Amino acid sequence: MKKFSIVGKHVPRNDARAKATGTAVYTDDIKLPGMLHGRILRSPLAHARIVSIDTSKAAALPGVKCVITGQDIPKVKYGNWRLFPDTQDEYALAVDKVRFIGDEVAAVAAVDLDIAEEALSLIDVEYVELPGVFDVDASIKEGAPVLHDYCPTNISVNRKIHYGDVEKAFAESDYVREDIFTVHAVSHAYLEPCSSIAQCDLDGRITLWTSTQVPYIIQCLLASTLEMRENDVRIIKPFVGGGFGGKMELRTWEFCSAFMAKKTGKPVKFTLSREEEFLAGRRRHPMKLYSKVGFKKDGTITGKDFRVHLDGGAYNAMGPTATFLCGNFGAMLYRYPSYSFQGEHIYTNKPPASAMRGFGAPQAIFATETQMSIAAEELGMDPIELRIKNAQVSGDKIPGVATISTCGFIEALEKVAQMSDWKEKRANPKEGRGIGIGCYSFISGGAFNWFNTQYPYSAAEVRVFDDGTAHLLTMAADIGQGCDTAVKQILAESLGLKMEDIRITSADTAMTPQADLGAWGSRLTLFNGNAVLNAAEKIKAKLFGAVSARFNLNVIHEFECKDGKVYPKGRPDRGLTFGEAVGLVQKANRGEPLIAHGYYTPRDKGLVTPAFSFGAQVAEVEVDKKTGIVDVKKFWTAHDCGTVINPRAAEGQLEGSIQMGLGYALSEQFIMDGGKTLNTNFLDYKMPNAMDMPPSEVVHIETYEPEGPMGAKEAGEGLAIPTAPAIAEAVFSATGYRCRDLPITPEKILNAIEPRERPKSAVK
Amino acid sequence: MKRLSYFEYRVPKTVEEAIELFESGGADARLMAGGTDLLMKMKHGAMTPKILISLKKIDGLDTIAFSEKTGLTIGATALLADVASHPDIVEHYPAVAEAARGTANVQVRNMGTVVGNLCNASPAADNAPTLLAMGATVHIQGAGGKRDLPLEEFFKGPGLTALRGAEMVTSLSVPLPPAGAGAAYLSLSARGKLDCTAVGAAAMVTMKGDVCDDVRLFIASCGPTPLRAPGAEQIMRGKPISDDILEKAGEIATGEASPITDLRASADYRTRIIAVLAGRAIKAASKRALAR
Numbered sequence A: 001m002k003k004f005s006i007v008g009k010h011v012p013r014n015d016a017r018a019k020a021t022g023t024a025v026y027t028d029d030i031k032l033p034g035m036l037h038g039r040i041l042r043s044p045l046a047h048a049r050i051v052s053i054d055t056s057k058a059a060a061l062p063g064v065k066c067v068i069t070g071q072d073i074p075k076v077k078y079g080n081w082r083l084f085p086d087t088q089d090e091y092a093l094a095v096d097k098v099r100f101i102g103d104e105v106a107a108v109a110a111v112d113l114d115i116a117e118e119a120l121s122l123i124d125v126e127y128v129e130l131p132g133v134f135d136v137d138a139s140i141k142e143g144a145p146v147l148h149d150y151c152p153t154n155i156s157v158n159r160k161i162h163y164g165d166v167e168k169a170f171a172e173s174d175y176v177r178e179d180i181f182t183v184h185a186v187s188h189a190y191l192e193p194c195s196s197i198a199q200c201d202l203d204g205r206i207t208l209w210t211s212t213q214v215p216y217i218i219q220c221l222l223a224s225t226l227e228m229r230e231n232d233v234r235i236i237k238p239f240v241g242g243g244f245g246g247k248m249e250l251r252t253w254e255f256c257s258a259f260m261a262k263k264t265g266k267p268v269k270f271t272l273s274r275e276e277e278f279l280a281g282r283r284r285h286p287m288k289l290y291s292k293v294g295f296k297k298d299g300t301i302t303g304k305d306f307r308v309h310l311d312g313g314a315y316n317a318m319g320p321t322a323t324f325l326c327g328n329f330g331a332m333l334y335r336y337p338s339y340s341f342q343g344e345h346i347y348t349n350k351p352p353a354s355a356m357r358g359f360g361a362p363q364a365i366f367a368t369e370t371q372m373s374i375a376a377e378e379l380g381m382d383p384i385e386l387r388i389k390n391a392q393v394s395g396d397k398i399p400g401v402a403t404i405s406t407c408g409f410i411e412a413l414e415k416v417a418q419m420s421d422w423k424e425k426r427a428n429p430k431e432g433r434g435i436g437i438g439c440y441s442f443i444s445g446g447a448f449n450w451f452n453t454q455y456p457y458s459a460a461e462v463r464v465f466d467d468g469t470a471h472l473l474t475m476a477a478d479i480g481q482g483c484d485t486a487v488k489q490i491l492a493e494s495l496g497l498k499m500e501d502i503r504i505t506s507a508d509t510a511m512t513p514q515a516d517l518g519a520w521g522s523r524l525t526l527f528n529g530n531a532v533l534n535a536a537e538k539i540k541a542k543l544f545g546a547v548s549a550r551f552n553l554n555v556i557h558e559f560e561c562k563d564g565k566v567y568p569k570g571r572p573d574r575g576l577t578f579g580e581a582v583g584l585v586q587k588a589n590r591g592e593p594l595i596a597h598g599y600y601t602p603r604d605k606g607l608v609t610p611a612f613s614f615g616a617q618v619a620e621v622e623v624d625k626k627t628g629i630v631d632v633k634k635f636w637t638a639h640d641c642g643t644v645i646n647p648r649a650a651e652g653q654l655e656g657s658i659q660m661g662l663g664y665a666l667s668e669q670f671i672m673d674g675g676k677t678l679n680t681n682f683l684d685y686k687m688p689n690a691m692d693m694p695p696s697e698v699v700h701i702e703t704y705e706p707e708g709p710m711g712a713k714e715a716g717e718g719l720a721i722p723t724a725p726a727i728a729e730a731v732f733s734a735t736g737y738r739c740r741d742l743p744i745t746p747e748k749i750l751n752a753i754e755p756r757e758r759p760k761s762a763v764k
Numbered sequence B: 001m002k003r004l005s006y007f008e009y010r011v012p013k014t015v016e017e018a019i020e021l022f023e024s025g026g027a028d029a030r031l032m033a034g035g036t037d038l039l040m041k042m043k044h045g046a047m048t049p050k051i052l053i054s055l056k057k058i059d060g061l062d063t064i065a066f067s068e069k070t071g072l073t074i075g076a077t078a079l080l081a082d083v084a085s086h087p088d089i090v091e092h093y094p095a096v097a098e099a100a101r102g103t104a105n106v107q108v109r110n111m112g113t114v115v116g117n118l119c120n121a122s123p124a125a126d127n128a129p130t131l132l133a134m135g136a137t138v139h140i141q142g143a144g145g146k147r148d149l150p151l152e153e154f155f156k157g158p159g160l161t162a163l164r165g166a167e168m169v170t171s172l173s174v175p176l177p178p179a180g181a182g183a184a185y186l187s188l189s190a191r192g193k194l195d196c197t198a199v200g201a202a203a204m205v206t207m208k209g210d211v212c213d214d215v216r217l218f219i220a221s222c223g224p225t226p227l228r229a230p231g232a233e234q235i236m237r238g239k240p241i242s243d244d245i246l247e248k249a250g251e252i253a254t255g256e257a258s259p260i261t262d263l264r265a266s267a268d269y270r271t272r273i274i275a276v277l278a279g280r281a282i283k284a285a286s287k288r289a290l291a292r
């Protein structure tokens, strides 16, 4: 392991003080002079044709400054998959048709929120209701209602992966396991609801402050939908209270605030309510997953056939990527000599599903992991042993897709077994108690370019000054995950400076270097970290030249930046302070500012990602067999994220992941009546909170990823994957109930362990 | 964020003044203690009172008092947090303290009141079942004077109470439990620690030796109000506590409730759980009785 002075240390987060003292400014906190307040009119119907919209009464209401519908805006569809324009299926406001309850139909801007709200009630929309489809089976039936004219089958994406001969593998297997799993939708439930505010200057340029994970993507898509040039649109990301994949596309309110600001000449702000978020916000994809895996007697896997139907809701959103990653992650963790995947993304008349922490992998791996545990039981093997036998290792290749350069999976499995006292607890289970395992692998950023950008995937600019300070400008979007802190640590380490020597400006498309695809796919530490290092190396080369010349040093010397000094390795006496070295470089160049640009785009790293994380988690539960209530006692996690840049931040990611995994496994679900979401508040949408968090222990497995900055990989999303399968297996070992359809509810457990007739009183 | 519509905010200093304001405001006026139920309903537009009458500045209304003779008195503005931690309540009425401590979270307990929890009349109110089982009385005052009502006659349906016109609850009292009595409340919900109760059961059991001499059993969240289970009580009386008799009592209690399917649980699940919680509540109460 390399020795670092700042990387790997408990450095306080860049945003901690502002958030703890309440001084952090989020989008909704921004108030501009003359600002108007926007509200959105949403469809009350799941599927309908719009016959007419009459906005005249709303427009006549005193205080209303602007009312728009789909007829008033440029007819430009958008979506993140620009490489495949067919997949871009959304208008900012409905044109002709609505496709889910909550679909955006019109927008109002008024001098205050009450007037805007009242104006909504004055808009008359005449609809002709159409039959709707609410699950994937109904949607792909012959003669099912069609959501989008361009897509008569309702299957908008069909992705296949094949390698090896799966049929042959099954024929040669001693044991073939076949199961169908279903998983449900859950909400990102970020604590900051979506919000945006736009201002238009006298030259017609737009500035949009918005709660987003992807400022650059918003810039491009907003420009195209407004029919403007990209550089005439400036996106600023203020503090963001979480995204988890739910804020990574251009959305209606972002478009409307910009369009209406342009129209009225006044700033326009939209902030969604929690009810709107739950009713119409993005969700994790429900899926139906068919999985067939072959084994030899000794547990060796021979092949896998994996077919998945993703319930995409009414629009593609990030569904194509979820389909793609679901297929890739069906083949991760274990060595599958042959693999066949077919993923179909299917439209239904429900709020669009999209990216959500793990992005297709939590669903795929819930199936993989549950099936591995079933197989272990049937093969008479310990579930951890079966996993170790098949585990991927460093150097493994997935044909034509990826090479795994570092992999601490087996070490993680062994460690977590030891930490949790696995053998003893499995051998001598206590009544009502159970212990189970779940594992994960995840990408450290996507190598795919479906956004079709000409810019680098990530970029940074470093400016250094003769007072010994530096200014880091980066388009990386800190949305609460802490990348501002991580990239500052990387720069401080590289330049030998202290955290307080570095000023950071991030995520302002008019100021920070083009470009960055955003905070998703667990990419920023690796991608932006590499871009920062690339810029730092360029700065250092100049500083080293200056010091070398100043002391007339032998050209064979290697140099170091450390503790605020620049000197030849092993000869700190022959050095200058950082500031002196900067001054010298500038002097030699007639005062030219010392600035360097760095960038990173993965090259030759396969189609998926430059590096994979791995990990294993054990959950212990106690189940009340009379009520079916599951009490999670403890989690043990061992994970490989390469070099840990900031241990507290990594542990924070783990805690947050466990909280999400708990909800996904046990308590969170949307209660739907056809296309209508019935639980639209935190009282009825059961997200676990601080009081529900079980104790947890973690060990970081040390690997050094050559493609990562200072050896780092991702720690943001992968950890959200293992919790549900670990709990499911623990519940099975406590009760004998095997969950194949999430969530694990008390009622399902009771019905499985104590089936009985439906009592009469239930009919009342 | 959801916004409140316009209202007038009044802060009377005495109960009489509050009642006067309440009477003159009529249907437009609403009493407010902690506001933790009321303001939520107003934000969602389920209630739009034009006048809010805060009870918080009325001197002495937050009193918590105990004496061996008169039992426990909890004033209308006594906070959930104070009831949860009051030494006399913890000592003599541990089940009452536990119910208050099990309500909501720290922030809400520091604003909300036990009496507000009752007046809100939710079938899921966490403080009602224990107080019902322990035979509490509500003290009511209105323009026409004062009256007392057994808590058992107070609830009339979801959100509905026996309060008439400009009446308010000034306090509630809980008699000293009989010798050999113990009480317990158990509840269950989907999320775990902070959630609206899907099924609840409270019992007060009076033991004579190891025989159940008397019991009062109430089921929460399985009907329009918390429901008493007289049949289940009857079968317990005079019998030693055994798993068999608890199971039987649970079964009878199930028939005495009327659970429905809603967002929090299905009728089927509730039906199964009533028996379990009823039995457990009686058992826990009897253990507490024996330990006294």
Ligand SMILES: Cc1cc2nc3c(=O)[nH]c(=O)nc-3n(C[C@H](O)[C@H](O)[C@H](O)COP(=O)(O)OP(=O)(O)OC[C@H]3O[C@@H](n4cnc5c(N)ncnc54)[C@H](O)[C@@H]3O)c2cc1C
Pocket: B030, B031, B032, B033, B034, B035, B036, B037, B038, B039, B040, B055, B076, B080, B102, B103, B104, B105, B108, B111, B112, B113, B114, B115, B116, B117, B118, B119, B120, B124, B125, B126, B127, B163, B167, B168, B169, B170, B194, B195, B196, B197
């Ligand atoms: C996050 C959260 C979690 C919660 N969790 C729980 C829980 O776990 N269990 C639970 O039972 N409840 C819970 N609640 C509901 C609520 O906090 C309780 O019901 C609380 O005890 C109400 O007291 P209050 O003083 O705030 O009442 P208020 O909101 O002030 O009043 C409630 C109602 O009673 C009337 N009222 C108040 N005082 C009087 C009086 N003296 N005379 C006549 N009428 C009166 C008011 O007009 C109003 O209609 C929760 C609420 C929140 C916001």
